[in-house]
Amino acid sequence: MRNTGTIFRTQQSSRGLGQSITLSSVPKSHIIFSVCNSMKIELYDGSDCSQLATMGRFQGLVHSCNFRNDGLLLVAGTEDKYIKLFKTGTRSLLRTFLGHWGAVHVTRFLNDGFRIVSGSDDNSARVWDIPTETNTVKYWEHKVS
Numbered sequence: 001m002r003n004t005g006t007i008f009r010t011q012q013s014s015r016g017l018g019q020s021i022t023l024s025s026v027p028k029s030h031i032i033f034s035v036c037n038s039m040k041i042e043l044y045d046g047s048d049c050s051q052l053a054t055m056g057r058f059q060g061l062v063h064s065c066n067f068r069n070d071g072l073l074l075v076a077g078t079e080d081k082y083i084k085l086f087k088t089g090t091r092s093l094l095r096t097f098l099g100h101w102g103a104v105h106v107t108r109f110l111n112d113g114f115r116i117v118s119g120s121d122d123n124s125a126r127v128w129d130i131p132t133e134t135n136t137v138k139y140w141e142h143k144v145s
Contacts, residue, residue, distance in 0.1 A: 026071035077104030
């Protein structure tokens with residue numbers, strides 16, 4: 001996204017749940033997204049900052065989300081301990097990973113695109129295999145800062 005001097009603003013949460021925003025982008029694409037510290041993910045066009053879509057299939061606050069490098073998948077971590085995997089184009093929920101005991105604040109795709117790493121308030125970081133939906137590695141006493 002090139003800097004056009006446009007001020008980028010997101011929708012205010014109707015519940016007033018906070019001002020925290022997380023941004024992520026798809027390499028070599030016009031799509032960026034904004035995660036308000038609310039129970040939704042908003043997708044935006046990076047060229048003019050117009051809102052493209054809203055994803056609101058969350059029971060708790062969304063703390064983190066990131067695109068896979070090809071932009072086809074999006075992973076999100078939530079207050080209610082879930083990691084959710086979406087198909088970006090259709091915004092359909094593909095997988096839900098459960099295993100953390102606390103809010104999930106960090107979610108990222110590993111370089112291979114088939115695994116996700118997550119960090120939680122339960123002081124653990126975990127690696128998840130997307131095809132099998134299994135937690136393959138657990139790192140305990142990880143401190144989320």
